Amino acid sequence: MRRILLLGGTTEGIALARGLGANDLYSLxxxxxxxxxxxxxxxxxGYGGAEGLxxxxxxxxxxxxxxxxxxxxxxxxxxAVNAARISGIPCWALRRPGWVAQPGxxxxxxxxxxxxxxxxxxxxxPLFTLGxxxxxxxxxxxxxxxxxxRALEAVPGNARCEVIGARGPFALEGExxxxxxxxxxxxxxxxxxxxxxxPKLQVxxxxxxxxxxxxxxxxxxxxxxxxxxxxxAAAL
Numbered sequence: 001m002r003r004i005l006l007l008g009g010t011t012e013g014i015a016l017a018r019g020l021g022a023n024d025l026y027s028l029x030x031x032x033x034x035x036x037x038x039x040x041x042x043x044x045x046g047y048g049g050a051e052g053l054x055x056x057x058x059x060x061x062x063x064x065x066x067x068x069x070x071x072x073x074x075x076x077x078x079x080a081v082n083a084a085r086i087s088g089i090p091c092w093a094l095r096r097p098g099w100v101a102q103p104g105x106x107x108x109x110x111x112x113x114x115x116x117x118x119x120x121x122x123x124x125x126p127l128f129t130l131g132x133x134x135x136x137x138x139x140x141x142x143x144x145x146x147x148x149x150r151a152l153e154a155v156p157g158n159a160r161c162e163v164i165g166a167r168g169p170f171a172l173e174g175e176x177x178x179x180x181x182x183x184x185x186x187x188x189x190x191x192x193x194x195x196x197x198x199p200k201l202q203v204x205x206x207x208x209x210x211x212x213x214x215x216x217x218x219x220x221x222x223x224x225x226x227x228x229x230x231x232x233a234a235a236l
């Protein structure tokens with residue numbers, strides 16, 4: 001009997017998990033809410049790298065590993081491909097296409113945090129939608145800037161930073177109101193390609209606001225790769 005281990009933590013991962021069976025497993029790294037009402041058990045936590053994941057695969061008699069993690073979770077994706085290879089099972093992956101700039105967009109790609117900080121210098125009210133990473137740099141906010149950070153959970157900011165806890169999908173009108181309230185003059189985003197968070201790009205386009213886009217990391221080649229949930233679900 002085939003037994004699937006699905007690495008998720010994304011909207012697509014949950015959608016795929018709803019089609020699994022009671023013998024399969026849905027796995028989360030431990031960030032975000034644990035979904036309820038799935039037809040399969042949910043495992044929360046890491047594995048200890050590729051070797052640890054391979055040991056889990058062997059111990060649990062997993063026959064197919066599916067990577068439906070975030071496009072920027074490069075280390076997890078690399079561990080998945082390596083663990084499957086070590087274990088002698090196939091690894092399938094959902095490779096979500098990135099967003100493509102449209103007429104009127106002012107996108108400026110940056111490679112890393114150091115390059116991002118330099119690109120931010122001319123602005124006063126940046127809106128970060130990178131997750132938790134900017135929280136490590138709150139003591140480095142330039143005197144002329146006030147940051148707004150949106151992450152999955154609200155945590156304390158400081159005198160020059162507001163942290164908003166919110167989970168997508170985000171409605172267009174709500175995004176417009178957020179940009180207006182925060183006087184946003186630059187948006188910082190990953191190129192996640194998710195429809196749930198795409199409205200912020202439309203608002204930036206409407207307002208003529210630049211978008212600093214964190215470059216996607218390279219991902220390893222899986223045994224089979226799918227560009228949509230529908231195609232992967234059909235193959236499963």
